[in-house]
Amino acid sequence: AQRVTQPEKLLSVFKGAPVELKCNYSYSGSPELFWYVQYSRQRLQLLLRHISRESIKGFTADLNKGETSFHLKKPFAQEEDSAMYYCALGVYNQGGKLIFGQGTELSVKP
């Protein structure tokens, strides 16, 4: 079965603290994973994708096929990071659709 699980609905940290948003997936093929972010009342936008292996706004994510995980990390959280974060799995033999996790709301307190 194709599934994405984000176990935390809400993650609350203080400014400057490290952040890790967890994502686990279930997929029989070669996965392509994404993190999307939605700031308050804005549209979803891509944060990063695993094949790019880049750091965006200080966030990184490493695909761990052994643990079927794609956790999002940032060493020092900023207040402007407060948003809803969605992990997504690309299913490319089915019209390029994405399967999203339930989302994690990140709240960074001053």
Add this chain to the structure above:
Amino acid sequence: NAGVTQTPKFQVLKTGQSMTLQCAQDMNHNSMYWYRQDPGMGLRLIYYSASEGTTDKGEVPNGYNVSRLNKREFSLRLESAAPSQTSVYFCASTPAGGRNTQYFGPGTRLTVL
């Protein structure tokens, strides 16, 4: 370049009414998608169109129909709205049904009373 646009931004319907949500993209993308976003459930795919002239069901298609009018436009129709369809609806597009980023519209907030 407006990207992905959606109309209307907000809508309130009574149970049993019908309406069509419009989506258009000006990026010459092949594939388009409709999602609904509900608290605690993330985004769930309603229908998608891998290319002009084709449409397929997603995870939660019941109660909806779609039309891929041309390459730019992909509409979502609620024939007889129900309170369970109260949600935020997002349209998205991607250059091809392959390994590409999806670009999202601003969303339509729909309330069914």
